Amino acid sequence: MGEPIARQIVAGSPQAQALNQAGRAPVRFVPQRDLPDGQAYEDYIFSTAQVPTREGLHDFFNALCWMHFPLAKKRLNQLQAREIARAGVGQVRGPVRDAATVFDENALLIQPSDALWDALTEHRWADAFVGLRAEWPQTRLWAFGHAALEKAVQPYKSITVHMWRVPLSLAPADIDAWLAQDLTADKLSRKPFSPLPVLGVPGWWAANEDPAFYEDTRVFRPHRVKARAEKPYANQEILPLA
Known part of the structure; x- marks a missing residue:
């Protein structure tokens, strides 16, 4: 699954565009600049079903995980968003968000x-x-x-x-x-x-x-x-x- 997408990116396609063309994820991938200032990354995904995506391998592999494990990735995002709604963002994630992030990464x-x-x-x-x-x-x-x-x-x-x-x-x-x-x-x-x-x-x-x-x-x-x-x-x- 990843190799055809990677070839498009190497050929010059913006990463988010190439990922969306695969049509295998329950979310859309958008450029990182679409994330509004001050809004938490996970909260933005939860409210818009869009994933801010940087060029590079880190976010490329994140997108592939959305394609391979769409239900589990959605669940992790729901847990993160629920904790953000309950406790805010803050400097410390808290045990649930911390563990969810470790799992995701x-x-x-x-x-x-x-x-x-x-x-x-x-x-x-x-x-x-x-x-x-x-x-x-x-x-x-x-x-x-x-x-x-x-x-x-x-x-x-x-x-x-x-x-x-x-x-x-x-x-x-x-x-x-x-x-x-x-x-x-x-x-x-x-x-x-x-x-x-x-x-x-x-x-x-x-x-x-x-x-x-x-x-x-x-x-x-x-x-x-x-x-x-x-x-x-x-x-x-x-x-x-x-």
Whole structure:
């Protein structure tokens, strides 16, 4: 889906125009200058069904996510707009908006076995990536976060995403509808994320064929419960927010 649009942009079409021509999103993409001064980005999307879009990869990947996950993206926007209506914008987003933004920018959907999920969330990296390596070809993954996708264009070892578990029983065609229901304010406020150094995924980076790849504790860090309690996401890389 993305390659034909990218070719139009490279050929000189304005990014918003090329994205709209694809006709695959429940919103229209408009130039960033259409966002009125003083109006919050998410509030503008909610009230107009238009997404202010800058030239460049970050907003390009955001638009592709709107095309692939229209119901989930709409749900995230509704949650953001509801919180803005309730509490205003302010300097601090609050727990729901903060978590929704982290998800929007950096989520990776994963459909693992119980054994693999436990190993990943407990940061037993050798078990997850070496001991259970045979499970990865059957483990489905969907990149959702557009900031994570942008970073993957020029990959480096420490790129870290936030995993969101998808039930094994769910068919791929049902992911978007399920996710739109699963993304609740209550669940997001509890920040149910777990970090994944994404280039550790077998087959995604040639260097990880060597088991020693996972011994780098600067990237594959041990679980630190206290650090998470003191400061959310203290034990993982945070990607820049839009």
